Amino acid sequence: MPRSLWTRLWDLIGGVSLRWKIMGIALAMLGILGLGITLQVxxxxxxxxxxxxxxxxxxxxQTLAAQSTDLVLTNNLYTLFELTMDAVQNHPDVRYAFxxxxxxxxxxxxxxxxxxxxLIAANDVAAGQPYHMARLLTEEGVILDIAVPIFGGNAGQVRIGMxxxxxxxxxAAVTxxxxxxxxLVSLFGVFVSTLLTWLLSxxxxxxxxxxxxxxxxxxxxRITPWARDEIGALQASFNEMVERLAQSHQEMRRITAICFSATASCPLCSRSPGP
Incomplete structure (x- = not known):
């Protein structure tokens, strides 16, 4: 970052009051923490x-395939139709079955x-596989198509879409x-940071x-130190500085008075210069 840009940025930050600095830091930390937690969750x-x-x-x-074995072998198509309809009606996530x-x-x-x-060619289960899944992009979004063999694949297969x-x-609800x-936590953080700023300011x-x-x-x-921390130490140092400054001022006044008295008592110093 160029020095001039850094200087302008620092001047901008330095021009902000202490209250806004503390509140900004608190909100930034809460925002970063909240964003990280939300993404992880x-x-x-x-x-x-x-x-x-x-x-x-x-x-x-697999349950539908087990129930369909005898029906496929006996060509009981109506009961197969009822099984596919029951699978869709009894499971809210099942979009279709065939x-x-x-x-x-x-x-x-x-x-x-x-x-x-x-849809038939979109997924298939190979011989010896217990199942095969394929994700299909449809108008309703992504559908998880699951193929399960019937009677080891010798009688066909069942397909359902989740x-x-x-x-x-x-x-979305959790987010x-x-x-x-x-x-809500940020609002509480603003309240706490405002209280902290008031206490510090x-x-x-x-x-x-x-x-x-x-x-x-x-x-x-004189200032009564508010706590035994850095600010309290600064206030105590201020009191000590003012005390020494007052002593120096009194000493200066005393020396000035002595010099004035000595000047007034000296004939040569008080004599007016001649022409």
């Missing part, structure tokens, strides 16, 4: 909620306005509460006023 909660959503989705898909046969042909689904056949809407709503807490203001009176010639000024 959001990250940790986001990871925990995402993991919990994945586990619930896997469990739901069942494919071993040739990846659609057997049943929960969509109301027609099935989007492009919505992250509730997850994001939970994170709002954290921000509200930070604001009183002895400094008293010292400033006493200094001006001493400069005007009032050497009787």
């Amino acid at each position: 959001r990250q940790m909660m986001g990871q925990a909620l995402t993991w919990e959503l994945e586990q619930r989705g896997i469990s739901t898909a 069942v494919l046969d071993a040739q990846r042909r659609l057997l049943a689904h929960s969509f109301q306005g027609g099935f989007p056949f492009d 919505s992250q809407t509730r997850l994001h709503n939970t994170l 709002r509460r954290l921000i509200l807490t930070i604001v 009183r002895p400094i203001l008293a010292l400033s006023q006493a200094t001006r009176r001493v400069a005007q010639g009032d050497l009787q000024q």
